[in-house]
Amino acid sequence: MLRVDQTVTTPPPFLTQEISLPVKGNTPVNSEYRLLVLDAPRELLDLCRPGQFFNLLCPQAGGEAPYLRRPMSIYGFYPEKGELHFLYKVTGAGTRALATLGTGDELNVVGPLGEPFSIEDDWQHLVLVARGVGLATLAPLAIEANRLGRKLTAICSARHPDYLMSTEHFAALGADVITVTDDDGSSSPQNLETILERLIAEGRADAFYTCGSNRLLRLLQKVGKAHGVPGQIALEQQMACGLGMCQCCVRPLKRDGAIVYLRVCREGPVFDMSEVVA
Ligand SMILES: Cc1cc2nc3c(=O)[nH]c(=O)nc-3n(C[C@H](O)[C@H](O)[C@H](O)COP(=O)(O)OP(=O)(O)OC[C@H]3O[C@@H](n4cnc5c(N)ncnc54)[C@H](O)[C@@H]3O)c2cc1C
Numbered sequence: 001m002l003r004v005d006q007t008v009t010t011p012p013p014f015l016t017q018e019i020s021l022p023v024k025g026n027t028p029v030n031s032e033y034r035l036l037v038l039d040a041p042r043e044l045l046d047l048c049r050p051g052q053f054f055n056l057l058c059p060q061a062g063g064e065a066p067y068l069r070r071p072m073s074i075y076g077f078y079p080e081k082g083e084l085h086f087l088y089k090v091t092g093a094g095t096r097a098l099a100t101l102g103t104g105d106e107l108n109v110v111g112p113l114g115e116p117f118s119i120e121d122d123w124q125h126l127v128l129v130a131r132g133v134g135l136a137t138l139a140p141l142a143i144e145a146n147r148l149g150r151k152l153t154a155i156c157s158a159r160h161p162d163y164l165m166s167t168e169h170f171a172a173l174g175a176d177v178i179t180v181t182d183d184d185g186s187s188s189p190q191n192l193e194t195i196l197e198r199l200i201a202e203g204r205a206d207a208f209y210t211c212g213s214n215r216l217l218r219l220l221q222k223v224g225k226a227h228g229v230p231g232q233i234a235l236e237q238q239m240a241c242g243l244g245m246c247q248c249c250v251r252p253l254k255r256d257g258a259i260v261y262l263r264v265c266r267e268g269p270v271f272d273m274s275e276v277v278a
């Protein structure tokens with residue numbers, strides 16, 4: 001029988017809201033991804049942390065009838081502008097329906113949800129490695145790292161140069177941006193490993209951060225283990241409630257020499273990279 005360990009971590013008090021927010025913008029970034037900007041109150045934005053997500057009640061629109069809410073990472077939260085941003089890939093009924101939202105429409109959201117990224121005091125040089133929509137999750141982490149005066153390297157991976165996103169965002173935060181693509185083969189694990197080894201040799205990798213991709217996770221776990229570089233990953237797992245009740249998002253993790261089953265929505269989505277079973 002599957003046993004879910006809910007005692008391993010004690011998440012902080014659940015500060016979250018269900019709220020309908022007006023759409024300020026919903027524009028294509030390229031042929032696959034869109035940027036959704038919601039008008040949000042400061043009290044909600046003040047609760048947000050990098051790595052957290054919202055569960056979105058996608059509308060019944062455009063012939064789509066998405067049933068459950070869809071989880072979406074916070075791409076940006078700007079209390080001073082009153083804006084909450086999501087970067088999403090149109091993949092199925094929920095995100096197709098999201099794409100129909102226009103300025104002035106309302107979207108019901110629940111959040112912020114989940115455990116955020118953390119930046120330890122001695123992690124001065126951070127290496128962010130992400131591919132596709134994983135970049136959305138790491139974008140607010142880069143803002144926080146910049147605020148704390150940490151040095152950043154952002155390795156952005158994509159199928160094709162047209163799908164590279166957030167590179168300007170990372171560069172504007174002072175990051176050294178390295179782009180790799182499938183098109184020219186530079187996104188291969190071998191090349192990424194060479195890049196990571198170089199950063200470590202130059203003393204520019206105190207911690208790794210990534211999101212989603214199993215391939216990147218395996219590589220970062222291997223390089224991190226070999227050189228003693230810690231890291232964190234935001235996992236993506238299909239979700240229903242997003243609140244810790246339905247248990248549909250449990251994943252096995254290695255903790256204290258045993259396998260424990262934790263909920264990605266509640267104990268995650270951010271986990272210590274060394275604990276995750278790729
Ligand atoms: C914590 C979290 C944060 C996320 N952040 C983002 C984000 O910032 N931007 C973004 O575009 N997407 C993000 N996702 C994935 C997003 O939730 C799914 O793409 C979305 O639910 C798909 O809904 P749909 O109805 O459009 O497609 P569906 O018809 O439900 O699915 C379309 C395809 O996507 C796959 N899929 C569905 N849900 C997930 C999931 N959770 N993870 C991986 N694959 C999935 C399905 O297996 C199917 O192949 C996140 C997921 C999680 C768990």
Ligand code: FES
Binds near residue numbers: 239265
């Ligand atoms: S989605 Fe319901 S417990 Fe995680």
